Amino acid sequence: MIRGTQICYQPSERRHSQSSSTSGWPRRDFEWDFDEHVLACVLWRALEEVEAGEATATEATGLSRAELLDILSCIFPTSFIHGFCMEEWNDAEQGMEEQLLRRLLLKDARPADPKSARFAKIIARRALRDGHLWQELGLVDRSELSRLLATHFPRLAAGNTNNMKWKKYLYHKLCEAEGFSLCVAPSCQECNEFKSCFGSEE
Numbered sequence: 001m002i003r004g005t006q007i008c009y010q011p012s013e014r015r016h017s018q019s020s021s022t023s024g025w026p027r028r029d030f031e032w033d034f035d036e037h038v039l040a041c042v043l044w045r046a047l048e049e050v051e052a053g054e055a056t057a058t059e060a061t062g063l064s065r066a067e068l069l070d071i072l073s074c075i076f077p078t079s080f081i082h083g084f085c086m087e088e089w090n091d092a093e094q095g096m097e098e099q100l101l102r103r104l105l106l107k108d109a110r111p112a113d114p115k116s117a118r119f120a121k122i123i124a125r126r127a128l129r130d131g132h133l134w135q136e137l138g139l140v141d142r143s144e145l146s147r148l149l150a151t152h153f154p155r156l157a158a159g160n161t162n163n164m165k166w167k168k169y170l171y172h173k174l175c176e177a178e179g180f181s182l183c184v185a186p187s188c189q190e191c192n193e194f195k196s197c198f199g200s201e202e
Contacts, residue, residue, distance in 0.1 A: 104174050123170075
């Protein structure tokens with residue numbers, strides 16, 4: 001609850017399909033429901049920044065005005081949209097770092113999936129914040145970020161075999177892609193900053 005605005009949503013009817021079981025109960029599409037949960041978490045964090053005067057909704061999410069309006073109007077109640085100060089929206093500018101992160105994510109996003117493309121933009125923007133990435137996305141814990149990345153960027157996520165912190169991992173992969181390294185240690189185990197990359201994110 002933020003200044004009287006509560007984030008709640010009901011998964012759309014179109015995201016449910018009739019089960020083939022004899023029970024007759026509808027079968028939920030858990031992937032859609034999880035995606036909507038993530039979007040609700042991201043928008044909650046965005047709304048915090050909007051109300052604190054730290055960013056507009058487009059600046060907080062990395063999405064364009066059109067993309068944000070589409071998400072809000074399709075998933076969330078109209079009363080919730082007004083909290084985002086729509087009159088202040090402009091398409092957010094991207095710095096070079098954000099562009100490189102987007103490119104990295106989009107390279108391994110699920111083909112022709114607009115949801116994956118939007119999550120690439122959101123993750124790239126929120127990765128620029130100071131906190132752990134799952135926290136800056138407003139998620140409940142790190143496991144939710146792991147699930148999000150495994151769902152929409154499966155090949156990229158599968159490469160994190162040593163359970164590196166996700167933001168560190170993304171920048172590590174970015175450095176690899178650009179042909180340079182920010183780390184001079186011969187191996188992770190011999191690095192003085194080992195806990196910075198692999199320690200707890202709680």
